[in-house]
Structures are given as C-alpha cells and as structure tokens.
Amino acid sequence: MTPTTELLRALRQQQTRRVFLGRASQGLGSVALASLVSPRLPILGAAASDRWTGVVNPPHFQPKAKRVIWMSMAGGPSHLETWDHKPKLAEMHGKPMPESFTKGKQIAQLQGQKLVCFGPQLKFQRFGKCGVEICELFPQIGSVADEICWIRSMTSEAINHDPAHMFMNTGSQIAGRPSMGSWVVYGLGSEAENLPGFVVLTSLGQGGQNQPIAARQWAAGLLPTRFQGVHLRGKGDPVMYLGNPSGVTRERQANVVQAINALNARHDAMVDDPEIATRIAQYEMAFQMQASVPELMDTSKEPASIRELYGCSPGDGSFASNCLLARRLAERGVRFIQLYHKDWDHHGGVKDGVQLKAKEIDRACMALITDLRQRDMLKDTIVVWAGEFGRTPMSQGGDGRDHHNAGFSIWLTGGGMRGGLQYGATDELGYAAVENPIDVHDLHATMLRQLGIDHTRLTVKFQGLDVRLTGIAGRLIPEIVS
Numbered sequence: 001m002t003p004t005t006e007l008l009r010a011l012r013q014q015q016t017r018r019v020f021l022g023r024a025s026q027g028l029g030s031v032a033l034a035s036l037v038s039p040r041l042p043i044l045g046a047a048a049s050d051r052w053t054g055v056v057n058p059p060h061f062q063p064k065a066k067r068v069i070w071m072s073m074a075g076g077p078s079h080l081e082t083w084d085h086k087p088k089l090a091e092m093h094g095k096p097m098p099e100s101f102t103k104g105k106q107i108a109q110l111q112g113q114k115l116v117c118f119g120p121q122l123k124f125q126r127f128g129k130c131g132v133e134i135c136e137l138f139p140q141i142g143s144v145a146d147e148i149c150w151i152r153s154m155t156s157e158a159i160n161h162d163p164a165h166m167f168m169n170t171g172s173q174i175a176g177r178p179s180m181g182s183w184v185v186y187g188l189g190s191e192a193e194n195l196p197g198f199v200v201l202t203s204l205g206q207g208g209q210n211q212p213i214a215a216r217q218w219a220a221g222l223l224p225t226r227f228q229g230v231h232l233r234g235k236g237d238p239v240m241y242l243g244n245p246s247g248v249t250r251e252r253q254a255n256v257v258q259a260i261n262a263l264n265a266r267h268d269a270m271v272d273d274p275e276i277a278t279r280i281a282q283y284e285m286a287f288q289m290q291a292s293v294p295e296l297m298d299t300s301k302e303p304a305s306i307r308e309l310y311g312c313s314p315g316d317g318s319f320a321s322n323c324l325l326a327r328r329l330a331e332r333g334v335r336f337i338q339l340y341h342k343d344w345d346h347h348g349g350v351k352d353g354v355q356l357k358a359k360e361i362d363r364a365c366m367a368l369i370t371d372l373r374q375r376d377m378l379k380d381t382i383v384v385w386a387g388e389f390g391r392t393p394m395s396q397g398g399d400g401r402d403h404h405n406a407g408f409s410i411w412l413t414g415g416g417m418r419g420g421l422q423y424g425a426t427d428e429l430g431y432a433a434v435e436n437p438i439d440v441h442d443l444h445a446t447m448l449r450q451l452g453i454d455h456t457r458l459t460v461k462f463q464g465l466d467v468r469l470t471g472i473a474g475r476l477i478p479e480i481v482s
Contacts, residue, residue, distance in 0.1 A: 059452030065415030153424025191333030
C-alpha cells in the first residue's frame with residue numbers, strides 16, 4: 001500500500017455521520033468542486049468543459065468589451081505636464097495661490113506651507129482631428145489621439161499613495177476588498193486555458209524612485225483567493241519556483257499534483273472549505289503554467305516589425321515589453337491585465353521626470369493601441385491609462401509638485417469608449433474638477449457596464465452585507481461610451 005493510499009484511507013475513516021448527512025443534503029458539493037478543478041486532472045474526473053465561467057452568466061447586458069488592460073502609472077503623474085494644458089497657471093507662475101482655491105481643502109505634504117503657483121513646465125500642442133491639446137513630448141500617443149477618450153475631471157478620495165492605489169483598484173481605501181481584476185474574473189470567468197484570468201506585470205523607470213507596490217493592490221480580498229492577480233516578472237524567472245528541480249520530470253510532477261489534489265479533494269469533502277477547492281485549482285494552474293508561461297514570455301519569436309513598433313528587446317523588463325506581453329496575454333484569453341509602471345512621484349524635478357517618463361511610455365502606449373487595432377482586438381479591449389492621483393498646481397521644493405486628488409486626467413480607449421472625446425475639465429489653474437467630475441466608482445461602474453455587468457448586481461455576501469466593487473455609489477457615464 002502506497003503512502004498516498006494510506007492517507008486516503010485515513011481520511012475516509014475520519015468521515016463522520018454528520019459530515020456525510022450534511023454533504024448529502026447539500027447535494028451540490030461535488031458539482032461546485034468540479035467547476036473549480038481543471039479538466040486535466042483525470043484523478044478527479046472533471047469533464048473537459050469544466051472551468052470557472054463566472055457568476056454573471058449570461059451577462060446582464062450585451063457586452064461591448066471582453067477584457068481590460070489597465071496601465072497604472074504608479075506615483076501620481078502630473079496632469080499639468082501631460083494631458084491638461086493650463087495657460088492661466090503659466091501666467092500665475094511664482095504668484096501666491098489664491099486662497100479661494102485651497103481654503104479648507106485636503107492637501108498632502110504642502111499643508112500649512114506657503115502655496116505658490118507653479119506653471120506648466122513643458123509645452124503643449126494639438127493632435128488629431130479632435131484637436132486635443134496635450135504635452136508635445138507624447139507625439140506617438142498624439143498620433144492615435146482620435147481613438148482615445150480623454151477625461152480631465154477625474155477625482156479620488158485618497159491623497160497618499162497606498163490608500164490611493166487601494167481606492168483606484170478596489171473602490172475602498174481600506175485593505176481587504178477585492179481588486180477590480182478579481183471582481184471581473186469572479187463575474188465573467190476567463191477564456192485562458194493555461195494562464196490565470198488576472199495577471200499583473202510591473203516595470204521600474206530610470207528615475208530611481210522605486211516605491212513599493214503591495215500585492216494587496218491585486219488581491220482577491222473577501223473573494224476566494226483563486227481570483228487574485230498573479231504577478232509575472234518581466235526579467236529573470238517570471239514566477240518564482242516555476243521550474244522543476246533537477247531530476248524531476250513533468251510526468252513525475254503531474255503525479256505529485258494529482259496525489260496532492262486527491263488528498264485535498266478528500267479533505268474538502270469533510271470540511272467543505274472553499275479555500276481548499278481554490279488550493280486544488282491553483283495547484284493545477286501552477287502545473288499548467290510551467291509549460292505556458294515560458295512560451296508566453298518568450299517574445300523573441302515576435303516579428304521584428306512588432307518589436308520595433310513597441311521599441312523593446314526580448315526580456316528587458318521594460319514598460320514597452322510589458323505592453324507587448326499584455327497583447328500576448330489578451331490573445332490567450334486573459335480577462336484582466338494590469339501594468340504597473342513606477343517612478344511618477346515627482347515632488348521635485350517634475351520637468352526632467354516627465355521628460356524621462358515620456359521616453360519610456362509614449363511609443364509603447366501607441367504600439368499597444370495600434371497592435372490591438374491591427375488584430376481587430378481594440379474594439380473589445382478596454383485600455384486604461386491612469387495614476388492613483390495627480391499633482392498640485394502649487395510648487396513643492398521649487399521644481400516639484402505634491403500629491404493631488406481634487407482633479408486630474410486619465411484616458412481610455414477601445415471596448416466601446418468614444419475616441420476623440422474630451423470629457424470634463426478642471427478649473428483654470430488645474431486645481432479641481434469643475435465640469436463633469438468623475439470619481440473612481442463612476443469609472444468602475446461604466447467599465448463594468450461595457451463588460452456586460454450591472455455594477456449593482458455583482459455582489460458577494462460578507463458579514464451580512466452585499467459587498468460590491470462600487471460600494472453604495474457609482475453612476476454610469478454614458479457620454480464617454482459609444
């Protein structure tokens with residue numbers, strides 16, 4: 001008798017009459033388990049079509065989009081040196097900031113200091129038939145301006161990095177709520193066979209501001225952990241311990257996974273813990289990723305014209321490489337892809353900082369949009385460019401800007417977003433959103449609607465309450481969608 005057989009026998013003996021009757025009365029335990037386990041585990045007898053297909057099935061609405069690529073510019077980009085031109089602020093450069101703008105308002109590190117207007121540090125020009133006026137350092141993005149929906153009236157409740165990231169990702173400043181990627185995969189499932197439904201890629205710019213990005217930003221929170229984002233590294237081993245130790249064949253590894261999952265399934269039959277079912281699914285996913293991830297990450301077989309379009313080299317870990325990987329992930333059915341690019345926290349040297357950032361992202365953003373369009377994928381892929389907040393129109397340290405949440409800019413394209421639209425506005429100094437302000441809940445609600453989900457109906461019961469991504473808020477913004 002093998003050790004595995006002995007363990008299974010011991011577990012069978014632990015089945016109590018109460019557990020048996022409880023499981024029999026429920027009648028759905030094995031069905032729920034089968035839906036979580038990959039079809040490639042014959043020891044569990046799952047059917048070939050069994051995989052998580054989401055709780056919103058069929059969709060609440062006819063979907064305009066199938067997937068999301070969210071480009072997170074970590075650190076808080078200055079809207080005043082990128083997408084929101086403020087000539088009046090240039091006129092006020094060096095003068096005291098009018099108290100009427102700031103009195104009683106939330107300010108981060110400039111609280112209690114003398115507030116002085118700091119004019120835009122870079123030149124702007126018009127692009128596209130839509131005539132959008134953006135910083136001249138982004139000509140490649142400008143070349144696809146007519147495909148982009150420009151939002152200049154974004155707001156956030158948070159003014160410091162970690163809670164602002166939490167709020168942008170989860171709709172809450174408090175850790176423990178599911179990220180949007182987790183909600184989307186929970187709601188819709190994923191079309192990816194051998195990859196997670198929610199993947200995260202990170203890159204660090206050359207400015208050296210290596211602020212940490214916590215894994216809780218892509219956590220599943222109160223949802224089962226199988227819906228959390230999986231972080232793939234752009235350089236080196238994409239996932240730690242993905243390869244087998246020396247001497248361990250794939251067949252032997254498959255036997256180990258099958259044995260472990262059989263034990264976990266037996267344990268789940270006794271205690272009915274959803275996290276055990278998650279563990280089974282994740283063991284199998286990890287096994288599948290051992291074959292699928294190396295192939296995914298190897299961009300050397302991409303045509304030279306595509307690598308030139310993005311401006312990247314295979315395995316260089318750059319934002320441009322991650323944009324190319326995002327397209328490859330989207331092709332393989334991954335539902336939600338999040339790209340974090342660090343080094344936007346310009347408390348000082350905002351001019352030089354944005355010049356450096358523009359070199360890192362301008363071509364890559366254009367390339368991703370162009371590549372998706374050429375493959376007829378842009379029409380059903382929502383691409384988002386956003387930081388966690390913006391920067392102040394007041395100077396900090398002479399040549400920098402502080403955190404700012406009362407008004408900043410983001411942009412979206414694809415997935416039914418209205419290209420060439422300029423929506424909302426900040427005041428003449430770029431301080432607060434005064435025309436068509438949008439908050440994070442509104443953005444989430446509208447994106448979910450494009451994915452076919454009613455944000456008020458995608459809920460999970462927690463501590464007696466129906467929890468949702470948009471909390472008790474969120475309104476659709478019909479003007480920005482076609």
